[in-house]
Each structure stands twice: as structure tokens, then as C-alpha cells.
Amino acid sequence: MADGEEDFSSLPLTDRFTHKNWKVRKEGYEDAKAQFEKSPDESDPVFAPFLQDPGLWKGAVADSNVAAQVEGMGSYCAFLKFGGVQACTRTRSMTVGPIAEKGLPCARPAGKASAQEALLLCIELDRADHVLEDILPTLSHKVPKVVAGALAALTTIYHNFGCKIVDPKPTLKALTKVFGHADKNVRAEAQNLTVELYRWLREAIKPLFWADLKPVQQQDLEKLFEVVQQEPSPKQERFTRAQQDAMAAASAAPGGGDGADDHGGDEFAEEETEEVEVFDLAEPVDVMPKVPKDLQDQLGSSKWKDRKEALDALYNAINVPRIKDGPYDDIVRGLAKCMKDANIAVVTVAANCVDLLAKGLRNGFMKYRSTILVPMLERLKEKKQSVADALGQALDAVFLSTNLSDCLEEILxxxxxxxxxxxxxxxxxxxxxxxxxxxxxxxxxxxxxxxxxxxxxxxxxxxxxxxxxxxxxxxxxxxxxxxxxxxxxxxxxxxxxxxxxxxxxxxxxxxxxxKPIMAPPKPAAPAGRKVVPGKKPAPGLKKPAPAAAEAPVKAAPKAIPSKLGKPGLAPPGAGLKLQRKLAGPGGTSSPQRRIASPPSEEAAPAPKFGLGRGLAGRPIAKPAAPVEPAPVPAPPAMNAMSAADRAELEELRAEKDRFTRISEEMKSERSRFNSQITELQNQNAQLIEDHTRDVLSIKAKETQLVRARSDAEAAEQNVQKQQREIERLKRELARALRASAMSPPNAGSEAGSLGIPETTSIYQESAGNGHAARSGLHMGSRFESTRPRSYASASPSEEKENNGLESPGGREGGLGLGRRKLSPTYGLSGIGSPTRSSRGSLHATEDEAAPRSAEPAENWKRAAEVTSQLKARIEQMKARQGLSRPPAPR
Structure with a gap:
């Protein structure tokens, strides 16, 4: 085994990295890490094999043996730390994915810490976007431990680098899915990541995923957010290699001073940790398909509810964090028109729409500023606080889309x-x-x-x-x-x-x-070098005054053709020298100076020809030849040029004054036109109101006219009916008169019909004959023998009209048998009621009255009275209906 181990140690590192024995691989990782740490710089040959074959690190960070994997992760961290940017860019695409899948869920804390450190180094040396692209797919992994490890790594990344370096948008889009994971550890890590993002973004994260969370999850997060709100603003704890180079350059720059290294990082972090808004995180949304097609028609409706409903629909359509730029000219003009609406609810919703549109478009809303800003400022006259708040919020949103210079004119x-x-x-x-x-x-x-x-x-x-x-x-x-x-x-x-x-x-x-205080430039040396670029002046002859004078005289003709007349365009000292030349006696105090100055002026064109002899190389024997002709033409030439410059300057000033006057006139004319436009708009609104009121009045008059026509038609029908009734009465009267004329004389006494004592015999006769019992007539039936047939058969309506001719107590005379004296009027009108008589009874009374009528002359007299009374009654009826003329005198 010892011989085997010696053989393994003698193998190259690349072979040991791929050895089948995990102990050999582990020792290889350890040896590589030690060599990386001892390397003097990034160009050391020890890095070359691993840069040429980046696949070696894929097996190292995902080693099947846990102990070897931990050492492999440590070796890779050393490789990134000492190998520089090239070590990261060559290997990142092959290592980040395996680290996220097998390194982050490592069972050993050292391995997990090394995996997170490797990811942080990759972001530090390269860009964070590439690292996120390889980590985020692991959030969909089947193993919950892998997903939880990836979320923990993302939390660490955002904690160290912040949201300015690492883009939070891709992570926020994936949060909704991991919050719905079945594993509680995954949900807990998702909650920790959300809290970390809230530290940097605050309320800006909510519109992107908050609505997709469960109410319980929202409540838990709100409690954690309250704790975060009490903490100070977060600062970036780890900096990228580019930021480190910038801080090093800032500390090495002049004025960095001592202590720049201590505080430079804090200042840089403060500059980077600016507030991130929802607009920066959201994707542009095209809202035009959601805008109602009939928006302009609804905004022009005469009903305020229709206008408000249209604005509510527009508000719902544009209520997105970021709006895609498009043609919103008609919408903005409609909103500007709504600012003049009489209903404050419409104005409030319109202001809210302007707020959303300006916040969603940002710089894209700048071109609509001139259309909407003035109507909103004019509407600030509304005293209701809710309207003023809505307008103020909309004005702030418009200002954020522009700048102070654009809005200052209207504000002032x-x-x-x-x-x-x-x-x-x-x-x-x-x-x-x-x-x-x-x-x-x-x-x-x-x-x-x-x-x-x-x-x-x-x-x-x-x-x-x-x-x-x-x-x-x-x-x-x-x-x-x-x-x-x-x-x-x-x-x-x-x-x-x-x-x-x-x-x-x-x-x-x-x-x-x-502004930094700059050191004053050296005036003498550059001027001298510019005037005499070829040779240095002789060491024994020092004439700084002529040298200083030559430069301004030479540069003066270049400064005169200026169109602005600003002396600052000429070289330093040129204006002063020119002033001395043109100041007259005050400029040169003695004739010697006036004579001595031309030679220095004449020295200006000398560099073209003979200035090679030096600054004092003028021949001593012939000083007068070039001197005497020069002083005479030089001052007039300078005076002439000065006069032209002065005339041009005066012309420019006059033109400037003219333009200023024109500008003021245009501003006043613009304000006058604006006032006229406002007045015409008010007049138009008043005319519209008057027109609406007139239309309503005309409709009311037409309704009254229709009703009057219907009443007139009803009255006309009533008149025709009365006329027909009158004709019928006339015919009945004529018939009654003919019947009276043809009837034989009565044998009875007239006294009975006039209410004298003979009534008793008449009643007895009537009772004896039995006619009263047969016809059902009351006592007044004894007079019906002398009444006309038409009057006896009058209609109930005529009975009402005849009530005016009855005498008071007529009913008592007709119903009471004990009353003896009856007036002729009562006997003719009060007794003969149409409701109590008919044509049959009339004929019966005529037959019975025939033997009782003793004096025909009295009957004719009474008939005439009845006729006259009927005629008077007919005339009264006509007069009531307005259809007849007053009756002719009898």
C-alpha cells in the first residue's frame, strides 16, 4: 500500500483528479489547493492544465464520495480565488450546475459552505446573471433538499451583493412556485429569501407575486416584514472585482488621503444601494387591447355616471407596474378634458388614471406633459381634500417622468x-x-x-x-x-x-x-514658449516685457472677428494690451512710449522670416528704418478694427434686445391666448348647458301641448254631444207644442193647476179615476197635463241643469200634500222631474187632463212660459259651454 501511495503521489494532478480511487482524488484535491495558494500570480503554470481542461472541475465539485467532494469544493474555491477572472469564465459553465445540484445539499456543513463560497466567487469574478441562469432551474428539482439548498444559496448571494449587482426579477418570478411546494423546509427557505429581498426592495416586491400567495403566508410574511422595517437600510457586504478596482483607483487618486481605504467601501456601497422601484422590476405590458374601444364616446356623455364608468374601466386597464410605450395621445387629451368636469368623482378617477399612466410610462410620458400639466394645475382650485390629494399625486407622477426645467415655467x-x-x-x-x-x-x-x-x-x-x-x-x-x-x-x-x-x-x-480648487496656471512660461518656439533667448539679454507684449499683439487680430464680443475668447492679456493701445492719451503717458511701442508690435510678423536670430536679434545700426513708418498706420488700423468690432457688438446687443422683446411679446400673447381659450371653453360649456335646458323646456312644452290638444278634443266631443242634446230638446219642444195645440179644451178649472182650493176636487177626481195609482205619479202629476212632452221626458243631466230654475222649497211643494200655494215656476219646473215620468205617463195625464182643462187660453199662456223658460235654460247651457252668443232682448 505504501508503494501504491507513492505511485499515486507521483502522478500528475490531472490524472489524480480522474482516478477511480476516492482517496487518490481527495489527496489530489488537497495538493492542488496547496499549489494554488502558493502560486505567485494568475499566470503561474499550475493553473494551465485546469484552464485547458475545465471538465476536471465538474467531477471535483460533484464527487461521489462526500469526503472527496468537500476537498474538491475547497480546491475549486482556491482555484477561483487565485486564478482570477480567467479561471472563472473558463470553468463556470461546467461547475455552477453541479454545485447547485450536489454541492449545496451536501450533508457536511463544510461542503455546503464551500459550495456557497464558490458561487459567491463566481459572481465576484464574473457576472451574476450567468450564475442565476444555472441555479434557478434547480428550483424545479424533484428532490426537496436540492430546492432548499438552492434557495439558501440565493439568500446568501442577495445578502452579500444586494439587488443592484444580482437582478431580483428572475428570482421573484420563481417565488410563487416554491411557496406552493409540499416540503415545509422548502417553504421556510422561500420565506427567508423573500425577507432578504424585502430588505433591499421593500414594498416593490409585492406587486410581482404577492397576489398569488395564500392569506396565511401573507400574514406570516407581514409579521417578518415589520421586523425588517425597524432595521437600517442594508449595505453591500461583498464587492465584485470591478468594484474593488474602482475603489482602489479612488483611494490612489490625488485627494484620497489617509483613511480612504477604510471608508471608500462604505461610500461606494451607499452609492450603489439606491432605492429599487417596482418599475425597474416589472416587464412592460401592452394595455391598449384592454382600453375600452368607445372610451372617447363615453367621456363625451352627458351623464356623469357614464363618464365615471369609462374612467374606471381605463383605470383597471392601465393598473400595471410598467406600461409598454404606445400612442396614448387621445387618452391623455380625454383625461385633460375630464379635469374640467363638474363632477368631482370624475375628476378624482381621471387624476388617478394620469398617475398610473405617468408611473407606468416614466420617460415615455414626457411628450404628454404639456397637454395634461396645465389642466391639472388649473383644477387645483377644488377645495375638497380628496380631489386635491389625487391631483397632487398625479402631478408628482408627471414630474417624475420629466424634470424641473420642463415643468418650471408652468409652476412659476x-x-x-x-x-x-x-x-x-x-x-x-x-x-x-x-x-x-x-x-x-x-x-x-x-x-x-x-x-x-x-x-x-x-x-x-x-x-x-x-x-x-x-x-x-x-x-x-x-x-x-x-x-x-x-x-x-x-x-x-x-x-x-x-x-x-x-x-x-x-x-x-x-x-x-x-468645485475642486485648481492650482493657478503659470502665465509667463507658456506665453514665452508659444511666441518663440524655436530657440531660447540669450542668457545675457532678458526682456520679459517685449516677449509678453508680442503674444497679445499677435493674438489680438484673432480675437477681433468674434461674433459674441467676449474678451474671454482672446488669450490672457490681449484685451488689456488692446485697451492700452486704444485708450488714447491715458493709455500711453509719454511720447517716448508711443514711439517705442511700434517696434514691439512690428516684431509680431518677424517669426515668418528673421526671428531665428533670437528675441533681441534686431540690427542695432538700422533701428529707424522699420520703426518710423509703422507707428503712423498701426493706431488707425487698430482703431478701425475696434470700431468695427464695437459696431458689430452694438448690432448684436440690439438684436438680442429685439429677440428679448419678441420673446416677451410671444409669452404675453401665449398667456392671452390661453386665457381666451379658457374663456371660450367656459362659454362653450355654458352654451351646452343652455342648450340642454332649452331642449328640456321644449320637450315640456310639447308635452303640455299634447295634453291641451287631448283636452280640446274631449271638450269638442262634449260640445257636440251637448249640441245633439239641444237639437233633441228642440225637437221634443216642438212636438210638445204641436200636441198642446191639437188637444181639446179642458172642462176643469185652471185653478186646480195653479194651486188654488180647487185642488181638493181635482185630487179626488184623480183618485177616483185611479190614474195616479196606475202611473205611480206623486202629487205633481196633476200638472203634467199642461207640461210639454219634451220637458217631462228630460234626461237626468237636464234635470241637474234644471235645478237652477227650481224655487226653494220646491221639493216640499211637490211632496207635501198639505201645501196649497205653489208658484208657477215650481209648478212648471220643480214638479215635472224626468226621473219620475215617462212618455206613457205623459199621454195618460194628457188624456186625464183633457176633461179637467176648462180654459184653453190659460194653457197656452202656461205653455208659452214653459217655452220661454226652456229657451232661457238652453241659452244658459250654451253660455256655459261657450258656444253661443248672448240672448237677444225680448
Whole structure:
């Protein structure tokens, strides 16, 4: 055995890695680990065999013997640690899967720890995405122990690297499946992984899988989340190789100083641990198929319930974490129109829809800002808090999709609004914008915001004054106290104190970074080198003044053609030298200087030809020849160029003023057009209301007209009926008159018919004849012999009409036998009731009355009276129906 062992140790490492004896493999893993740890660098030859044959590590990390597997995992960790990035990229595709399947569920704690360390090293040296791609498939493994080990490894990975390095989206998608696993250990590890993700993502993880969990699981997780909320924000504990190189470079850079290594990692972790939102985790969803097809028609409905139902349907369609970009112009215009709705429920749902659309599109919503922002700011006049909150949330979402520069113009415009409610809510919106913006405003924007906040300090409403102070305090937090001091000049101490209070409590995300102090450049040496690039000046002749003068004179003609007229474009000192040349007597104090200056100016073109002799190489014997002609033309040329530059500058300033005026006019015209549009919209709404009211009034009038027509038709039918009744009465009257005229004279006395004492004999005669008993008539039947037939057979309706002609006590005269005196009116109208007579009884009374009528003249008189009374009654009936003229005088 000893000889065998010696033979095994003499074998190469690659052969020992694949040996059939597990002890030989185990010793090979141990020897390889020791050699890796002793290697000087990543290029050591000990790594070469394993880089050329990465398959060796697949058998090492998944060795069938547990003891050998533990050593193999340790050897692989050493290989990754000392072999560098190349060791990971060559072997990762062959080792991560076996590690997840056989290394993580290892029964020995050392083996499990080595497996997790190997995965962490792979992420540290390479990318986490490749490691996740090989680990996540093991979550569907049949063996619960493998699934639990993979979940525990994922928890460790996220705990060390965080969600910025390791993408949480693939893991979150797989959580729902493992929460429904039958094994309790798997569910427990899934719960631990969820809590770890909640440490980094907070509430952003819930929309992705929370709805698929059971209520009991949700309650358990909520209890664990409450504990996590009390903990501080997590920090990345382990850094990738790229992050380590960046931290090393930052510590080695100038200004890193001592202690940079101690705190550099913390600062880097703080930069990396930014808040992750649901939008970053979710996949874009196309919501257009879910939007109602008749949305615009429903939004234009006259019923507020129809409009609200349409907005509710839109809200349900776009209620997703992330929306795929598309043509939402019509939807945004419809929502902007809903901001002017008279019903606050419609406005609230529309604001919620804007909130979801802006959060779901983010940068894609930027192009709709101009359409929706102004209507929402205008609607801030609503005093109901629920509406104001919905609008404020929608405005914040719109701002997150844009930036402060895009929204500042509208915000500053509505800070001047005449409605205090609009002004107050706009102030709150601006404060929230300053707190959440990540970019420092530009200097013109800072001045505009500061001026607006200063004006708000003088408002009559205390809430608006406090808002102005908070605006200035938040702006001071962004810029710093020193940069804000110029804008606070002129304010009293009370207001400054209040601004300082808001400054101390303000929380902002954008802060002005102090500019590094740069060392001043060396001015003399670079200028001298530029002017004389060829040779150095003679050591005995030092003339720094001419050298300094030559550079500005040469560079001055290059600076003059500038279109902006800014002296900063010319080289340093050129503007000063030019000023001295153009300043007249003040520039050159003596004639000697005016004469001596041209030679230095004339030296400018010298480098083209004879500057090789040096800076003082001008011939001494002939100084006057080049000097005298130069001073005369040089100042006029400079003056002419200066005048042209000045004229161009004045022209540019005039053009700038003109453009400024045009811009102001366009702004005023724009505001005027906006006011006109608003006024026309209000007028349109009023006209629509008037039109609706007129339509309703017309419908009411038509209903009344239909009813009046039906009443008129009924009245006309009643009149025709009365006319037919009148004709019938006339015919009955004529018939009665003819019958009276043809009847023989009565033998009886008229006194009996007029109610005189002869009545007794008449009654006796009537009783003797038995006619009253046969016909069933009352006492008034004794007069029917003289009444017309038509009156005796009148209808019940005529009996009602005849009641007006009856005398009071007519019934007593007709029913009481003891009454002796009866008026003629009663005898004619009160006794002859149609309900108590008929045509048969009328003929019977006529036959019986014939022998009793003694005086025909009296009968004719009474008939005439009856006729006149009937005519009067007919005229009264016509007058009541409005169908006849007043009766002619008799």
C-alpha cells in the first residue's frame, strides 16, 4: 500500500483528479489547493492544465464520495480565488450546475459552505446573471433538499451583493412556485429569501407575486416584514472585482488621503444601494387591447355616471407596474378634458388614471406633459381634500417622468394665480419637486425660484407665506448657505430665521457639489514658449516685457472677428494690451512710449522670416528704418478694427434686445391666448348647458301641448254631444207644442193647476179615476197635463241643469200634500222631474187632463212660459259651454 501511495503521489494532478480511487482524488484535491495558494500570480503554470481542461472541475465539485467532494469544493474555491477572472469564465459553465445540484445539499456543513463560497466567487469574478441562469432551474428539482439548498444559496448571494449587482426579477418570478411546494423546509427557505429581498426592495416586491400567495403566508410574511422595517437600510457586504478596482483607483487618486481605504467601501456601497422601484422590476405590458374601444364616446356623455364608468374601466386597464410605450395621445387629451368636469368623482378617477399612466410610462410620458400639466394645475382650485390629494399625486407622477426645467415655467406661472387655493397647492407641488429632483437647477432657474419664493413671503395667507419660506429653505439645502446668501439680502431677521428652520429640516436628493480648487496656471512660461518656439533667448539679454507684449499683439487680430464680443475668447492679456493701445492719451503717458511701442508690435510678423536670430536679434545700426513708418498706420488700423468690432457688438446687443422683446411679446400673447381659450371653453360649456335646458323646456312644452290638444278634443266631443242634446230638446219642444195645440179644451178649472182650493176636487177626481195609482205619479202629476212632452221626458243631466230654475222649497211643494200655494215656476219646473215620468205617463195625464182643462187660453199662456223658460235654460247651457252668443232682448 505504501508503494501504491507513492505511485499515486507521483502522478500528475490531472490524472489524480480522474482516478477511480476516492482517496487518490481527495489527496489530489488537497495538493492542488496547496499549489494554488502558493502560486505567485494568475499566470503561474499550475493553473494551465485546469484552464485547458475545465471538465476536471465538474467531477471535483460533484464527487461521489462526500469526503472527496468537500476537498474538491475547497480546491475549486482556491482555484477561483487565485486564478482570477480567467479561471472563472473558463470553468463556470461546467461547475455552477453541479454545485447547485450536489454541492449545496451536501450533508457536511463544510461542503455546503464551500459550495456557497464558490458561487459567491463566481459572481465576484464574473457576472451574476450567468450564475442565476444555472441555479434557478434547480428550483424545479424533484428532490426537496436540492430546492432548499438552492434557495439558501440565493439568500446568501442577495445578502452579500444586494439587488443592484444580482437582478431580483428572475428570482421573484420563481417565488410563487416554491411557496406552493409540499416540503415545509422548502417553504421556510422561500420565506427567508423573500425577507432578504424585502430588505433591499421593500414594498416593490409585492406587486410581482404577492397576489398569488395564500392569506396565511401573507400574514406570516407581514409579521417578518415589520421586523425588517425597524432595521437600517442594508449595505453591500461583498464587492465584485470591478468594484474593488474602482475603489482602489479612488483611494490612489490625488485627494484620497489617509483613511480612504477604510471608508471608500462604505461610500461606494451607499452609492450603489439606491432605492429599487417596482418599475425597474416589472416587464412592460401592452394595455391598449384592454382600453375600452368607445372610451372617447363615453367621456363625451352627458351623464356623469357614464363618464365615471369609462374612467374606471381605463383605470383597471392601465393598473400595471410598467406600461409598454404606445400612442396614448387621445387618452391623455380625454383625461385633460375630464379635469374640467363638474363632477368631482370624475375628476378624482381621471387624476388617478394620469398617475398610473405617468408611473407606468416614466420617460415615455414626457411628450404628454404639456397637454395634461396645465389642466391639472388649473383644477387645483377644488377645495375638497380628496380631489386635491389625487391631483397632487398625479402631478408628482408627471414630474417624475420629466424634470424641473420642463415643468418650471408652468409652476412659476401658477404661483401668480389669483385663486389662493391654486397658489397654495402649486407651492406644495414646487416644494415636492425641489425635494425629489436629482439635478441641481441652473442659475437662471435658481434666480426665478428664489424671486418667486421671496414674493410669496409677502402674501396675506399664512400658509402661502410659510410655503414661500420652505421653498427658499429647500433651495438653500440644494445650493448651500453661501450660494443662497445673495437671494436673501433685504429680508428681515424673522423671515431669515424661518427659512433657516426649513433649511435644517429639508431633505433633498440633489446637492450642489463643491468645485475642486485648481492650482493657478503659470502665465509667463507658456506665453514665452508659444511666441518663440524655436530657440531660447540669450542668457545675457532678458526682456520679459517685449516677449509678453508680442503674444497679445499677435493674438489680438484673432480675437477681433468674434461674433459674441467676449474678451474671454482672446488669450490672457490681449484685451488689456488692446485697451492700452486704444485708450488714447491715458493709455500711453509719454511720447517716448508711443514711439517705442511700434517696434514691439512690428516684431509680431518677424517669426515668418528673421526671428531665428533670437528675441533681441534686431540690427542695432538700422533701428529707424522699420520703426518710423509703422507707428503712423498701426493706431488707425487698430482703431478701425475696434470700431468695427464695437459696431458689430452694438448690432448684436440690439438684436438680442429685439429677440428679448419678441420673446416677451410671444409669452404675453401665449398667456392671452390661453386665457381666451379658457374663456371660450367656459362659454362653450355654458352654451351646452343652455342648450340642454332649452331642449328640456321644449320637450315640456310639447308635452303640455299634447295634453291641451287631448283636452280640446274631449271638450269638442262634449260640445257636440251637448249640441245633439239641444237639437233633441228642440225637437221634443216642438212636438210638445204641436200636441198642446191639437188637444181639446179642458172642462176643469185652471185653478186646480195653479194651486188654488180647487185642488181638493181635482185630487179626488184623480183618485177616483185611479190614474195616479196606475202611473205611480206623486202629487205633481196633476200638472203634467199642461207640461210639454219634451220637458217631462228630460234626461237626468237636464234635470241637474234644471235645478237652477227650481224655487226653494220646491221639493216640499211637490211632496207635501198639505201645501196649497205653489208658484208657477215650481209648478212648471220643480214638479215635472224626468226621473219620475215617462212618455206613457205623459199621454195618460194628457188624456186625464183633457176633461179637467176648462180654459184653453190659460194653457197656452202656461205653455208659452214653459217655452220661454226652456229657451232661457238652453241659452244658459250654451253660455256655459261657450258656444253661443248672448240672448237677444225680448
Amino acid at each position: 406661472e401658477y404661483l401668480k394665480h389669483k385663486n389662493p387655493q391654486v397658489k397654495q397647492e402649486t407651492v406644495k407641488f414646487l416644494i415636492r419637486c425641489l425635494r425629489t429632483t436629482r439635478t441641481v437647477p441652473a442659475k437662471p432657474e435658481i434666480k426665478s425660484i428664489a424671486d418667486a419664493g421671496t414674493k410669496l413671503l409677502t402674501e396675506s395667507t399664512e400658509a402661502i407665506r410659510s410655503g414661500g419660506a420652505e421653498i427658499l429653505g429647500t433651495l438653500m439645502k440644494i445650493l448651500g448657505e453661501r450660494a443662497m446668501n445673495p437671494y436673501l439680502d433685504g429680508l428681515d431677521e424673522i423671515r431669515k430665521t424661518k427659512i433657516k428652520e426649513y433649511f435644517e429640516t429639508a431633505e433633498v436628493k440633489a446637492k450642489e457639489r463643491p
